[in-house]
Each structure stands twice: as C-alpha cells, then as structure tokens.
Amino acid sequence: MISPGLIQFVLYMVGPLVLINFIRGRQSKDSSIARKNRLSKVDFITYGSLLGLALVYMYMAMGARPANVFKTIDASPLEPCHILHSKLATYAEENPSIVPPGGIPTRMDKSMKNFDSKAYYTGSKYGHLDFLVDRFCRYKEDMDIYLKFGEDAFMNSVSSDFGPKMISPRNALPNGSKGASRFLAGLPDIGFLLYAVASMFFSYLPAFLLIGILTTPFTTTKFAPSRIYARPWGVIMLGTLFFSDVYWMITVPTLTTARISSESTVWIVSPDHRSAVIFFADAATYTRYLFLAISLFTFLIMDYVTSSRQTDIQLLKHAISEAATLFVSTKNQTMLNVSIMMSDRLRDRYVARFKQEKKATDAIFADTEFEQKYQQLAKQTNSKHWAEKSAAKTMNELGFKPTL
DSSP states (O other): OHHHHHHHHHHHHHHHTTTTHHHHHHBOOOHHHHSSSSSOHHHHHHHHHHHHHHHHHHHHHHHHOOHHHHHHTTTTSSSOOOHHHHHHHHHHOOOOGGGGOOOOOOHHHHSSSOOOOHHHHHHSSHHHHHHHHHHHHOOHHHHHHHHHOOOHHHTHHHHHHTOOOOOOOTOOTTTTOOOOHHHHHHSTTTTHHHHHHHHHHHHHHHHHHHHHTTTTTTGGGSEEEGGGGGGHHHHHHHHHHHHHHHHHHHHSSSSHHHHOOOOOOOOOOOOOSSTTTTTTHHHHHHHHHHHHHHHHHHHHHHHHHHTTBBBHHHHHHHHHHHHHHHHHHHHHHHHHHHHHHHHHHHHHHHHHHHHHHHHHHHHHHHHHHEEEEEEEHHHHHHHHHHHHHHHHHHHHTTTTOOOO
C-alpha cells in the first residue's frame, strides 16, 4: 500500500535528478555536433543492458516473491497457534503433493525420541512449513526475526538438527566476554542482521557493476561523448537506495508488536494487500527490487539526455582539432597557389578556369530574385565584408594595390 512516507521517499529519490541542471550548467547548450550522430552498436548494447537488468529486477519484484509461510497458508502472524495449524492442515488438503510419503505425524509422534525430526522437516514442503509453524508457536521471538529478516536469513541461522532451542540467541551473552565480543553480543540479532545486509548487498551488486562497466571510456561514442560523466549520478541513486535500505534494516524494531505500535514511518510498499509493517522482509524485498528497476530506467533516460551533450573541455578539444585541420588545409592551399603562380602553363590554365567560373557566376546572379536573396543573406551573415577584406589582403600580399 502507498503511504505518505513512500511518497516522501519517492520525492527524496527524485532529488538527484534535479542535479541534472548542474550537469547541464557544466555542459554546452549547443549539442548539435553530437545530435548529428546516430546511435552506434555500443549505444544499443549500453541501453539494452540497462533495460534488460531493469526488467530482471522488475520481474523479481513482481513475480519472484520471497517465501513466507504465513502467506502460503493464508494466515496472519497474530492468529493463535491452533488456527495456524488448522490452516496448515487445510493447505495440505488442497495440495496433497506437499505431504510427506509417510503421512503427517501427530504431535505425539513428533515428541517421541526415535522421531527423525531433521528428515521430516527437510524431506517435504509440508515438513518445512510444519517446522516453521511449530517453531513460531513455541518461540514468538523467532517469528519476529522471520518477519523482519525473511525466511532465507532465518533458515540459514537456525540449528542444523532442527532440535529445541534452549536459550534465546538475542539475549545470550558468553561468560567472560569482553570488549568487541561483549559489544557484538549485546546488539540484537547481529547474526541475522549481518546475513541480511550481505544478501542485500549482493542484490545491489549487479546494478553497481553494470553502471560501472557502461560508464568506462570504452563505451563513449560519437553520440554519447560524455557518458563517463554520468557515473556519479548512477552511484548516487544506487548508493542512496542501499544505505537507506541498511538504515531501515538496523533501525526498524525486530518485535512485530513494536513495529505496529511504533509511530515512525516505514518507507516501504507492500506487494499485496497485507501490512508492510508486519511482513517487513517481504515488503522491503519488493520495494528494493522495484526501486532498483526504477533507478536503472532513470539512469537510462539520464544517459540518453545528458551524455550526448559535450562539456566545455570536450568542445575546446574539438575546436583545437578543427583549427589544426584548417591550418594544414590553409597551408596546403597557399603552397598550391604559389606553385600555380610560378608556372606559366598552370597560371594560364588557372586564369582560363577563373574566367569560366566568373561567366557561370554572372549568369547565376543575372537572376534578380537570386541576387536579392543573396544580398539579404550576405548582409545578415556579414560575409561580403569578410570576403572583401580577405580579397584586399590577398591582393596586397601579391603586390597589387586594392581597388575595392
């Protein structure tokens, strides 16, 4: 569900986009040089990779939902244990394929010493669900951990033999522990927290790696000469998401009742009609992948809009290159003119060619409409003034007194 806190978070995420104005301030407003170039294969690979990963994240948000026993059996964590067991039995009747080959054991069967609990709990989906329901009915704090950190973090932290838990790991403190050990032991759910943050980091890692690879100098093209300058904005967006995710994971209370009664806003969105405060792990996972997809879409648009613009330094390098080319061309033209003037045969042919061009030019300017249009454009561009000035300078260098 959408809350006012979520709207604030969206605005907070859009904030970096406002900084595009800063980018544009550093870049030339005239992007005509870059706009004349079309997308190359590298550009298509870049935008295709961003779009592909964004769609993968979107699929993970919409389709690949994390496992949750309460959503599986359509129950609420706040319901009594007998209702949870009843709904689990109803789910088994509707899905007989999940029942173990030996049937569903009774509570008395599970209390016998020769009962192989590990084989039962790991041998079928029903045994897995039954283990979670039994565990949460016996230890409420495990249910709180499960709802906050998710099933993956919880199942990778419980005892391997699926036996009874004698003491709460959140309240346990080794005897004689000092310094860092005492500090870590005093933090609530430190093991689950480290596992959840590590899993969270690996969720962000593909996006960080892709943006890092796609903003290297090897991916700059004629269409996007400034692509490398888009990297900080991609890192800002993903970094903001990651550290916000870690902050919520640390600060949100582990106790479900504390989250419900807390006045602090949880800036996450639920993937279904269930409460995002109660099912924190599921809602946080959904929000994480959803905003990762949105961030990659946003970065794609930012790259397409801003990377085609050239910075002042890039324009200066381009101008220097053009000036160097023009200097070489001018030097070659000067040497050509000198060679023509030094050869009688070439000079005569040059004069004859000039007379032909002069005759063709006079025929063109004989058109009154063309003459008026030419004079209008020459006046607007001031080209006639520069042509006369250049002609006078050339005649002066050749030793003729200009008559213009």
